[in-house]
Structure formats: C-alpha cells, structure tokens
Amino acid sequence: MTPMHTETLPTSLPGHWLAPEDPGYDEARRIWNGMHDRRPALIARCRDTGEVSLALRHAAVTGLDVTVRGGGHNVAGTALADGAVLIDLGPLSDVEVDPVAGIALAGGGALLRDVDAATTPYGLACPAGVVSHTGLGGLALGGGYGWLARKWGLTCDHILAAEVVLADGTVVETDEDNHPELLWALRGGGGNFGIVTRFTLRLRPVGPVHHHVGVYPLDQAVQALAAYRGFAERQGPDLHAVGCLKFAGDQEWIPVALRGERALFLTATWFGDPAEGPSRTASLFADVRPAAELTRLLSYAELQALGDHGEPHGNRYFTKSCYLAELSPKEAEEFAGIALDMPSRLSSVDFEYLRGAITDVPDEESAFPSREAPYICTVSSQWTDPGQDAVNTDWPRRAIERLAPLSTGGAYVNYLQDEHAGRVREVYGAARHARLAAVKNTYDPGNVLHRNQNIPPTADEQHNRSKES
Ligand SMILES: Cc1cc2nc3c(=O)[nH]c(=O)nc-3n(C[C@H](O)[C@H](O)[C@H](O)COP(=O)(O)OP(=O)(O)OC[C@H]3O[C@@H](n4cnc5c(N)ncnc54)[C@H](O)[C@@H]3O)c2cc1C
Known part of the structure; x- marks a missing residue:
C-alpha cells in the first residue's frame, strides 16, 4: 500500500484540470445522457493514478463532494454533480x-x-x-x-x-x-x-459470429414471443437470443409497410462454428415466420459496434429495468401493450434470456446479485425536447410497474435510476448487502464515494475490521 497524506498536497493543481471559467469546461462536463446538465466545481482530468489520489485528497481538504466518471454512460448520471470534484478517468484509457x-x-x-x-x-x-x-x-x-x-x-x-x-x-x-x-x-x-x-x-x-434478425408486425408479437421463449430456453451457451420492441427504421431489408411502425425484432447470434450458424439460428424463425429476415457473418468488432448509432451522446434518456421469472403469454401481452404506449420514436423495450455461463459462477463468489434471473427487461425512452421529459420518464416507470407482479423483484444495479430508499439493499439482498457494507466500512468508512448506487458503511462494530494487509 502506498501511503498518501493530505500534508503532501502540492501548492497548485495540474494545469489540465478545469474550473468553470476555463476554456473546454463545458465540453468536458458533458456526459452521455443529456438529461443531466450539472456544473462541477472542478474537473480533474486524471492522467495517472497519482492524479486520482491527488483529486481525492484535494476534495477532502476543500470539503468538496466527489464524483467519478468512467465512460460517462450511467443513465442516472451518477458521474456528475453540481459543485463536486469530477474525477474524470477518460485519459486513463490505455x-x-x-x-x-x-x-x-x-x-x-x-x-x-x-x-x-x-x-x-x-x-x-x-x-x-x-x-x-x-x-x-x-x-x-x-x-x-x-x-x-x-x-x-x-x-x-x-x-x-x-x-x-x-x-x-x-x-x-x-x-x-x-x-x-x-x-x-x-x-x-x-x-x-x-x-x-x-x-x-x-x-x-472470439471468432466471426453468425447474426440473424427477424422483424414482425406488432400484432404478431405475442405469437412470436412464444416461439422466442421455446427457442431461447433450450439453447446451449453458444447461442444468444435477444428481442426488442421499437419503431422499425427504413433500412433496405425492412418491408416498406413496416417502416415507421411499431415492430418486434428478434435476434439469434451464434458464437460456435460459423458453418453451423445458419442452421442453429433459423429455428427461432421457423414456426412463426417474420415479415423479413437479415442474416450476416460479422467479426466480433462489427458485432460490438452494431448498437452504437442508436444511442448517440447528448440525447435525453430514461431507463427502467427488471428481471422476469419467465416469458409466458402474460408477459408477452404486457410487452405488446407497453409497446403500444411508446411515447417517442426512439423508445424501446428490450429483453433477453440470460442464464448460461452467468450461472456457472457460484453465487457467493462475487458481489453480483440475481445470477439466476432468467430474463431481463429494459424499458428505455430516448428523446431530444426537454418539453417532453414528463411523458418520456413516465412511460418506463409505468411499464415497470405493470411488469412488477411478474418480476423476480430484483434489478440490475447498472440500470437503477431514481429509486425509493432501500432499493439498493433490496437489489443486493440483506446478506450480500451486509457483506458489502462491511467492505465499505474497511475501505471507505466516510462514504466519500457515495455518488453511485450507494452502499453506505454501517456503524456495526463487528464489520469494522481493520484493512487487510
Ligand atoms: C448506451 C448504453 C448501453 C449500455 N449497454 C449495456 C450493456 O450492454 N450491458 C450492461 O451490462 N450495461 C449496459 N449499459 C449500462 C452501463 O453498464 C452503465 O451505464 C454503466 O454505469 C456505464 O459505465 P460508465 O463508466 O460509462 O459510466 P459512468 O457514468 O462514467 O460511471 C458510472 C458510475 O460507475 C462508477 N465508476 C465508473 N468507472 C469507475 C472506475 N474506474 N472506478 C470506480 N468507479 C467507477 C462510478 O460510481 C460512476 O458514478 C449501457 C448503458 C448505456 C448508456
């Protein structure tokens, strides 16, 4: 452990750190979600570990709050707070x-x-x-x-x-x-x-992957979702099947009649031997035939960039998410109903069958909760006009309320938004949360890092162990 004490603080801060009056400050304070327009007191663009340490010690001495920015994508905007020291890790990207x-x-x-x-x-x-x-x-x-x-x-x-x-x-x-x-x-x-x-x-x-997408009109969604469920739940780990309800775009392969309409997209991606890909993915679409299909052999890098254009920086976003125990006709009908209410053309309802290797790791081996959850569903609004904030934040909230009786009760911590007090504890479960709080007691007893889905330290002495050496 390298000790760093506040008395070793230098008299001046690095010249590339930005205060509100500095050129470049407004650009540097932007995060992905345009909903969060906040003004930090200082943007510490950290070029190395020493500068991260210095930024934390500077915040301690000045009494300023701290936020941390990795890629700046957290939908809840946890990387940014008014009047705080923003520890921007952007330059640490090697x-x-x-x-x-x-x-x-x-x-x-x-x-x-x-x-x-x-x-x-x-x-x-x-x-x-x-x-x-x-x-x-x-x-x-x-x-x-x-x-x-x-x-x-x-x-x-x-x-x-x-x-x-x-x-x-x-x-x-x-x-x-x-x-x-x-x-x-x-x-x-x-x-x-x-x-x-x-x-x-x-x-x-990783090697090339076989990627197969089919699109259905919304009135076929419930039927197609039954086929999806039957397919996804019997696949081995080489096959990943996801679905999305959204407005269809105007790509060439999409039938003209469906463009601009609410539609269901199902995708099967095969990570095994590419030669087997076409036969492995085709059965997703065999029983309920889509209006159109697109099959491609993609490099892994191409696959990773497929979603990039649909989530541009600076638009306004609001997401709510839950885990579902199953995808029965009841859930399918709810999905279709939620899609009917979509408030903007950029909104979506995404879902996927999980399991596979996620459940290979014993539950107690990591802090991650809900490994066993079969399905995750994410309801996301995207829009540009601040005048439309209310309708676009209301829709995901109401959608997840509709799905609540069908949910496992858990949620993915990275998709949590403005939640009720105690939601983080609920998401981790009491025992895991207590163990996390004990780690917090050891490594951040003052809760300096609290601008996140916060696990506060406890006053419980039995957890108050000294740092491991
Ligand atoms: C367009 C989009 C697509 C997404 N797709 C997926 C997906 O496919 N799968 C998935 O699992 N999630 C996905 N997410 C959710 C994503 O996991 C979270 O938004 C996550 O918080 C993004 O990390 P970030 O570093 O970009 O965020 P930031 O906003 O920079 O950071 C969020 C929080 O993470 C913490 N943090 C970040 N970096 C560090 C660090 N180096 N050290 C300590 N703390 C740190 C801080 O507490 C910070 O407040 C997606 C989000 C978006 C916006």
Whole structure:
C-alpha cells in the first residue's frame, strides 16, 4: 500500500484540470445522457493514478463532494454533480494485451471499444456490453451483460485483479491473494469501494459470429414471443437470443409497410462454428415466420459496434429495468401493450434470456446479485425536447410497474435510476448487502464515494475490521 497524506498536497493543481471559467469546461462536463446538465466545481482530468489520489485528497481538504466518471454512460448520471470534484478517468484509457497469458490491462477510463480494439487483433475479447462507447469502469463494476454473457459470463467475472485508489488517496492492488474481500466487492458492488485505475481482465477467444434478425408486425408479437421463449430456453451457451420492441427504421431489408411502425425484432447470434450458424439460428424463425429476415457473418468488432448509432451522446434518456421469472403469454401481452404506449420514436423495450455461463459462477463468489434471473427487461425512452421529459420518464416507470407482479423483484444495479430508499439493499439482498457494507466500512468508512448506487458503511462494530494487509 502506498501511503498518501493530505500534508503532501502540492501548492497548485495540474494545469489540465478545469474550473468553470476555463476554456473546454463545458465540453468536458458533458456526459452521455443529456438529461443531466450539472456544473462541477472542478474537473480533474486524471492522467495517472497519482492524479486520482491527488483529486481525492484535494476534495477532502476543500470539503468538496466527489464524483467519478468512467465512460460517462450511467443513465442516472451518477458521474456528475453540481459543485463536486469530477474525477474524470477518460485519459486513463490505455489497454495492453498479453495474448499468451490471455489477459488485458485496461485503464479505469477505457471505453469498451478501447478494449475491443486492443484485444480483437489477437482473436480475443473480454465479454462486455453491446454499445462500444460505454465505459468499462461502471459496466464492469456493476456486472456487465453482453453478447458473450451466456457463453463466458459477466464482465465482472473477468476481473482478475485491479489497482484501486481508496477514498483516502492510498493505492492498493487487489487480487485473489491481496485484499480478496475488496476484489469480491468490485465484482458487482459498483463504484463504492475505491476508484479503479487499472483492471486486469481475463480474455476469451472470439471468432466471426453468425447474426440473424427477424422483424414482425406488432400484432404478431405475442405469437412470436412464444416461439422466442421455446427457442431461447433450450439453447446451449453458444447461442444468444435477444428481442426488442421499437419503431422499425427504413433500412433496405425492412418491408416498406413496416417502416415507421411499431415492430418486434428478434435476434439469434451464434458464437460456435460459423458453418453451423445458419442452421442453429433459423429455428427461432421457423414456426412463426417474420415479415423479413437479415442474416450476416460479422467479426466480433462489427458485432460490438452494431448498437452504437442508436444511442448517440447528448440525447435525453430514461431507463427502467427488471428481471422476469419467465416469458409466458402474460408477459408477452404486457410487452405488446407497453409497446403500444411508446411515447417517442426512439423508445424501446428490450429483453433477453440470460442464464448460461452467468450461472456457472457460484453465487457467493462475487458481489453480483440475481445470477439466476432468467430474463431481463429494459424499458428505455430516448428523446431530444426537454418539453417532453414528463411523458418520456413516465412511460418506463409505468411499464415497470405493470411488469412488477411478474418480476423476480430484483434489478440490475447498472440500470437503477431514481429509486425509493432501500432499493439498493433490496437489489443486493440483506446478506450480500451486509457483506458489502462491511467492505465499505474497511475501505471507505466516510462514504466519500457515495455518488453511485450507494452502499453506505454501517456503524456495526463487528464489520469494522481493520484493512487487510
Ligand atoms: C448506451 C448504453 C448501453 C449500455 N449497454 C449495456 C450493456 O450492454 N450491458 C450492461 O451490462 N450495461 C449496459 N449499459 C449500462 C452501463 O453498464 C452503465 O451505464 C454503466 O454505469 C456505464 O459505465 P460508465 O463508466 O460509462 O459510466 P459512468 O457514468 O462514467 O460511471 C458510472 C458510475 O460507475 C462508477 N465508476 C465508473 N468507472 C469507475 C472506475 N474506474 N472506478 C470506480 N468507479 C467507477 C462510478 O460510481 C460512476 O458514478 C449501457 C448503458 C448505456 C448508456
């Protein structure tokens, strides 16, 4: 552990850090979700671990609040607060690959595309999310679902070690032998326990993938969803099937009659031998025939970039999500009804069957909750006019209320928004939350890192253990 004390603070701050009066401040304070227009007191664009430590110590001395920005994608806007020190990890985006060991060292501010760009030339990847401009930091610390989750598990399952700047500015390295309880908490407990400046990630082999999409008119959705359920639940880990209800675009392969209409898109992606792909994915569409289909052989990098254009920076977003125990005709009818109420042409209802390798990791081995959840459903509004905020935030709320009786009760921590008090505890469950609070007691007893889905420290002395050495 490298001790860092406030008395070692330099007299001036790095010249590239930005105060409100500095040129570039407005550009630098922007995050992905245009709903969150906040003005930090200082933007500490951190170029190395020492600067992250300095920013934390500066905040402690000045009494300012702290926020942390990885890729700036958190829908709830946790990376930004008025009057706080924004610790911006953006410059810490380097990724180094050791193809023989099958690991990558990735900076805490790397985007998913930075990781993919470094790993895919070796035919390797770290399983992560489906939009390549998302930050690795927030995604991995909260879990990390993506195309490869059923085959290889969550992103957090691939964190082998990390360099972490603790709330008091000290720097620790955690792995299975050093600060193991901290490593456990980083695998799903969010940004509560320290600022990760470097992740050591396990990599997996990836090759070309067979990608098959079918589109249905909304009045066929309930029937097609029954076929989806039957298909998805009997697949092995090489097949990942997802669905989305949204307004159809005007791509060439989409029938003219469906363009601009509410539609159901089902997608089957095959990660096994590409030669087997067409036969493996076709049966999703065999019983209930779509209005049109598109099949492609994609490189892994192409697959990872497929979702990028649909989620541009600066638009306004609001998302609510839940896990579902099943996808029976009841859930299918609710999905179709929710889609009928979509308030904007950019809105969507996304769902996918999970399981596979996600459930291979024993539940107690990581902080991530709800591994066993069969389905996740995410209801997202996207719009541009602030005058439409009310209708666009209302729709996902009402949709998830409709689905609540069908939900497992859990939720994915990275999709939590403005939730009721106690929701974070509910999501982790009492026992896991208590263990996380004990880790918080050890590594951030003053709750400096609280601008997140917060796990506060407890006053419980039995958890108040001294730091592991
Ligand atoms: C367009 C889009 C697509 C998405 N797709 C997926 C998906 O496919 N799968 C999925 O699982 N999730 C997905 N998400 C959700 C995503 O996991 C969360 O939004 C996540 O918080 C994004 O991480 P970030 O670093 O970009 O966010 P930020 O807003 O930068 O950070 C969010 C919080 O994470 C913490 N944090 C970030 N980096 C660090 C770090 N290095 N050290 C310590 N704390 C840190 C901080 O507490 C911060 O407040 C998506 C989100 C968006 C907007």
